[in-house]
Amino acid sequence: MKRIPMTESSQLSTQNPSRLVRSPWGEAWIRLTKNHMAIAGLVCFSTITLLCLLAPWIAPFEPNEQNLLKGPTPPGSTHWFGTDTLGRDLAARTLFGGRISIAVGFAATLVAMTIGVAWGAIAGYCGGWIDAVMMRIVDILYSLPFMIFVILLMTIFERSLLLLFVAIGCVEWLTLSRIVRGQMLQLKTMPYIDAARALGVRRTRLIIRHIIPNLLGPVIIYSTLTVPAVMLLESSLSFLGLGVQPPDSSWGSLINDGAEKMVSYPWLLIFPSIFFSLTLFSLNFLGDGLRDALDPKSKDA
Amino acid sequence: MLRFLISRLLQTILVLYLIATVVFVMMKAVPGGPFSQERNVSEHILRKLEEQYGLNDPLHVQYAKYMWNITPKRFSPGALLRFDLKEGLGIDFGYSFRYEGRTVNQLIAEALPVSAELGFYALIIAAFLGISTGSLAALKQNTAWDHIPMGVVMVGICLPTFVMGPILILIFGFWVPESIRLPVLFWEPSYDASWMESLRYRILPAMTLGLYYAAGIARLTRGSMLEVLGQDYIRTARAKGVSPFNVVVKHGLRTGMIPVISYLGPVAAHLITGSFVIEYIFMLPGLGRHLINAALNRDYTLIMGTVLVYAAILILFNFIVDTLLVWLNPRLRLGSNP
Numbered sequence: 001m002k003r004i005p006m007t008e009s010s011q012l013s014t015q016n017p018s019r020l021v022r023s024p025w026g027e028a029w030i031r032l033t034k035n036h037m038a039i040a041g042l043v044c045f046s047t048i049t050l051l052c053l054l055a056p057w058i059a060p061f062e063p064n065e066q067n068l069l070k071g072p073t074p075p076g077s078t079h080w081f082g083t084d085t086l087g088r089d090l091a092a093r094t095l096f097g098g099r100i101s102i103a104v105g106f107a108a109t110l111v112a113m114t115i116g117v118a119w120g121a122i123a124g125y126c127g128g129w130i131d132a133v134m135m136r137i138v139d140i141l142y143s144l145p146f147m148i149f150v151i152l153l154m155t156i157f158e159r160s161l162l163l164l165f166v167a168i169g170c171v172e173w174l175t176l177s178r179i180v181r182g183q184m185l186q187l188k189t190m191p192y193i194d195a196a197r198a199l200g201v202r203r204t205r206l207i208i209r210h211i212i213p214n215l216l217g218p219v220i221i222y223s224t225l226t227v228p229a230v231m232l233l234e235s236s237l238s239f240l241g242l243g244v245q246p247p248d249s250s251w252g253s254l255i256n257d258g259a260e261k262m263v264s265y266p267w268l269l270i271f272p273s274i275f276f277s278l279t280l281f282s283l284n285f286l287g288d289g290l291r292d293a294l295d296p297k298s299k300d301a
Numbered sequence: 302m303l304r305f306l307i308s309r310l311l312q313t314i315l316v317l318y319l320i321a322t323v324v325f326v327m328m329k330a331v332p333g334g335p336f337s338q339e340r341n342v343s344e345h346i347l348r349k350l351e352e353q354y355g356l357n358d359p360l361h362v363q364y365a366k367y368m369w370n371i372t373p374k375r376f377s378p379g380a381l382l383r384f385d386l387k388e389g390l391g392i393d394f395g396y397s398f399r400y401e402g403r404t405v406n407q408l409i410a411e412a413l414p415v416s417a418e419l420g421f422y423a424l425i426i427a428a429f430l431g432i433s434t435g436s437l438a439a440l441k442q443n444t445a446w447d448h449i450p451m452g453v454v455m456v457g458i459c460l461p462t463f464v465m466g467p468i469l470i471l472i473f474g475f476w477v478p479e480s481i482r483l484p485v486l487f488w489e490p491s492y493d494a495s496w497m498e499s500l501r502y503r504i505l506p507a508m509t510l511g512l513y514y515a516a517g518i519a520r521l522t523r524g525s526m527l528e529v530l531g532q533d534y535i536r537t538a539r540a541k542g543v544s545p546f547n548v549v550v551k552h553g554l555r556t557g558m559i560p561v562i563s564y565l566g567p568v569a570a571h572l573i574t575g576s577f578v579i580e581y582i583f584m585l586p587g588l589g590r591h592l593i594n595a596a597l598n599r600d601y602t603l604i605m606g607t608v609l610v611y612a613a614i615l616i617l618f619n620f621i622v623d624t625l626l627v628w629l630n631p632r633l634r635l636g637s638n639p
Binding site: 140147148151152156228232235236239240242252255256258259262263266269273276277280281284285 | 316319324327455456458459460461463464466467468470471475577578581582592593596604607608611
């Protein structure tokens with residue numbers, strides 16, 4: 001990041017010798033732990049992820065096990081969240097649906113991150129006409145209605161989970177590439193890069209040792225905020241019936257299912273919605289906290 | 302300013318043709334033609350159908366014809382206000398593959414006003430609620446006036462429209478007492494309904510769509526107003542005895558609105574073109590529903606038409622917003638790359 005944390009910590013250490021000099025990452029971690037909402041978000045998101053990951057072992061029922069005789073039952077001691085019209089246990093379905101939602105969230109973010117960082121870094125590093133062409137392409141893609149393209153991709157090709165997160169990843173990388181390019185342009189003019197070059201540092205080492213660590217901050221911040229955006233897009237698609245296909249379910253398709261029957265069986269809407277909103281909520285708080293921690297200059301911006 | 306406008310206009314036109322080309326290529330690259338889903342179509346009829354839609358021309362001829370058909374050839378604002386693209390701009394998207402005997406222009410002319418009206422109400426709700434709560438929170442920073450609305454806003458941002466919509470329907474359509482219940486689903490109550498009666502039907506969809514964006518606007522307004530209100534010229538204005546209302550509205554909001562307006566551009570386009578999800582939940586006959594149905598039915602001409610209309614509106618709004626930003630922030634006028 002900016003070099004302010006470094007100088008801050010060294011000044012502090014001269015004033016107070018008992019305090020260790022921390023790396024910029026250590027400083028950021030301290031700032032993050034002071035932000036209660038971000039920590040609450042981290043804990044909440046980790047809990048939900050853990051519950052979903054452990055779903056096969058902790059869920060009381062199989063997610064697709066039907067019990068037509070039972071039909072829809074309200075939440076109770078056997079079925080914590082109740083059952084749907086086919087008698088399937090909603091708790092199990094919510095946890096298993098969460099696995100897909102969270103998996104798509106992370107996988108698509110990874111796709112977006114890979115494309116965005118590579119694109120932005122190349123454009124920023126090369127500069128000149130390469131930069132101009134690459135960024136013009138990003139501008140053009142920006143003016144496209146993304147949702148439409150994901151819908152087109154999902155309908156033209158056979159719907160699969162793999163295509164889903166590749167398609168989402170392919171539309172979410174644009175902002176990241178702009179951020180990385182901006183950071184790169186700024187880095188190129190930094191005196192310490194010139195200094196390293198003047199000292200005879202090789203190009204690969206310059207990139208690995210000096211450029212990548214300085215790019216990491218904004219990439220981490222933006223990626224944390226991309227995960228909820230991706231999950232939202234996936235769930236919207238599943239809600240419209242264009243995403244995850246039955247018998248699989250994600251939170252989006254569960255909410256759609258609940259919305260259709262909400263008047264008679266409101267719990268079908270309420271439980272998946274709570275899980276989904278809570279996840280988005282905690283990820284957004286965590287992202288905001290990370291931004292404040294890793295980029296103290298932009299605080300309150 | 303003129304140079305900026307001309308260069309942006311040229312860029313816009315180029316982008317629209319590029320989009321048209323990409324969609325054209327995508328449609329042609331799809332495995333299976335538009336009629337491959339039809340059952341029991343004989344070879345002869347299939348050939349006739351393809352001939353009728355010009356599908357057996359060589360690809361470059363199809364492409365050239367298509368590009369010519371979507372090129373504006375005249376301009377008549379009156380017809381455009383009736384959403385008539387054929388009369389207004391001379392654009393012809395051709396016949397729909399699925400809706401027999403209907404042109405894509407007709408379908409768009411029916412659906413776009415619904416989406417636009419919904420988006421218009423939602424935009425008003427979003428801008429009014431967002432800017433007023435955001436400014437209030439900034440003025441009363443760190444008081445209950447700040448914390449409570451901003452807490453609500455955070456909840457609003459994290460509640461996606463497809464969660465908010467059903468919940469609002471459940472509450473206002475079913476749980477509240479009969480006398481204040483709002484109608485849910487459907488757009489027009491009847492053909493001869495009064496304006497007020499129709500408006501009641503639009504409250505819930507517009508609220509659902511608007512509240513989500515209101516939350517984002519409130520957050521942005523608060524952040525930028527906090528920054529602006531701390532600046533020297535605001536203190537100077539206060540010291541000169543400008544009334545508190547004028548300080549906030551005339552001096553504060555003008556600068557404070559810059560990030561909000563750059564956010565409003567894409568948002569306005571999203572709102573006007575109507576959210577797919579909202580149209581799906583409330584079963585509105587808007588453009589978004591047409592697009593999803595067209596995509597599911599492989600109605601090629603309708604897909605291309607709706608995508609281009611969407612893209613044109615989106616780009617038009619970005620253009621308006623950029624121009625507004627240059628007007629609001631004189632520093633941008635000097636820059637060579639606005």
